Amino acid sequence: MxxxxxxxxxxxxxxxxxxxxSIITPRNGGQIKQRVSVLVPLRNEEENAVAIVETLAAQENLSDVEFLILNDNSTDKTDDLVTSTARNDSRFKIMQGSPLPDGWLGKPWALEQLSQSARGEMLICIDADVRLSKTAIAAAVDSMDEHSLDFFSAYPSQVARTFGERMIQPLLQWSWLSSVPLAIAKRSSNPSFAVANGQFFAVKKSALMQSGGYSTIKSEVLDDMQMARVLLRNKFKGTVGNGALIAQCHMYSSWxxxxxxxxxxxxxxxxxxxxxxxxxxxxxxxxxxxxxxxxxxxxxxxxxxxxxxxxxxxxxxxxxxxxxxxxxxxxxxxxxxxxxxxxxxxxxxxxxxxxxx
Incomplete structure (x- = not known):
């Protein structure tokens, strides 16, 4: 043994x-000409509502961008806070989520609604607890173009303050860094190589729609990993990358x-x-x-x-x-x-x- x-x-x-x-590490993004749609589902996120709008509003080097935020039937102050913070920025569109249909989980349903409304060629899915550098989205799109990828998950740096966070969050990042040969993964369409983090997930809209959209994973708890597998099964190319230089996320504050x-x-x-x-x-x-x-x-x-x-x-x-x-x-x-x-x-x-x- x-x-x-x-x-x-x-x-x-x-x-x-x-x-x-071999890992792709986005840094500073150049000027992006493609139309980009940033998709943010929010449900009871009043503690993150203002900060996520502010971090998106500060994004640079995006010639044509829209920020779509969906309030997924929140029961707290999420909607009021998002609406008031984004009021004077025409790039923001605040959407009200439809009731959850039978057979769907919340996040896939929210992303389905957002993706159907998006006008962009490139869709960037961001979680509410993610904070971005000023050229984070541009850097992710640059990385996709440079490596000819159809989807790309820039794994954010994980903010860990409590003992439990410090023990688990870095271990989960290490688990894929030490087990998945990324040089092979980014060239392969084998679903076995799928690694993704829904905190920061970029995908070409054409690839997403040709693969069936979020309806293909409507009941999946791990929407990020399952969507990566669906895209790979449909012969699209993509991989996970080190997003530590462009994004950070504080998921949990207690054990x-x-x-x-x-x-x-x-x-x-x-x-x-x-x-x-x-x-x-x-x-x-x-x-x-x-x-x-x-x-x-x-x-x-x-x-x-x-x-x-x-x-x-x-x-x-x-x-x-x-x-x-x-x-x-x-x-x-x-x-x-x-x-x-x-x-x-x-x-x-x-x-x-x-x-x-």
Whole structure:
């Protein structure tokens, strides 16, 4: 078992190093001539409503842009705050969401309405808790053009303040940086290589519509990953990238929020029961066995732990995470195992934004 653990830890390090040289990292965007539509679904987001309008209004280098914000039947002050903040900017269009149809989950339905109303050639889906650099959207479109992509997910830097956030958020970024060979992924249409983050998801409208739009994933909790897979199955090209230089996101502010947030999606994130078992096994092999073996004086254990630690440190460096938190990789792994199991136990029973998911 230790030999297998060492093998996977070294493999994770090798893939991480290779990805450092191949990952797409948007920086400063040039002037964009294409018509761009930025889509933002909001439901009970009064704490983010003003800030998301302000970060969008500050965007530069976009010759033809519209900002479409959909109030998804919020029961708080979201609509009032968005409307008042965007009132004097003609680029903004505030939409009122239609009631949720049977068989649809909230976010896919909101994005379906937004995408149908969008006039842009390029659609940029942004979550309410994302904050952008001034040329973030231009930089993402530039990256798509440079690499001839049909879709691109610029994974934001994850703001992590509480202990739970610091243990989980960087680990999830490391999980794909250390397992998906991005040089292959960005040239492939194989859905197995799909990695995406709905916090910042750019897609050509033509590719989205030819793939069936959001109706193809209407009941999917992980709308981002599933949409990436749908696009790849339809032979469109796309990949995930390092968006740490252009965007940041603060998803959760407490352990309870984080646990419920991931409980609604982790059970689906690994492709079912078998995939979840594989994920737990890999977390044990790369996060638990190395430190236990190292503590008993095993040279192989120390080597495995050092390999995975270097991999974590590299990931933290390029994604702007806390380097010190990487040292607590075994704790992070144990907590993620707990969250995967908890997600399976709670599937279909979690309340999120006033809806059951």
């Amino acid at each position: 230790l030999e297998l653990s060492l093998l996977f830890c070294i493999l994770a390090l090798v893939i991480t190093v290779l990805n450092v040289f 309870g929020e984080l646990r419920n947030g991931y409980a609604k999606s982790l059970w689906k994130g690994f492709g079912g029961v078998f995939g979840s078992i594989i994920a737990i096994a890999l977390l044990v092999l790369t996060g638990i066995i190395p430190i236990i073996s190292a503590a008993t004086g095993s040279p192989f254990g120390w080597l495995a732990f050092e390999a995975v630690l270097v991999s974590r440190l590299i990931s933290a460096k390029i994604t702007r995470a806390n380097l010190f938190d990487s040292l607590l990789h075994p704790i992070s792994s144990a907590l993620l195992i707990y969250l995967i199991i908890y997600s399976w136990l709670m599937r279909g029973r979690i309340q999120w934004k006033g809806r059951t998911v």
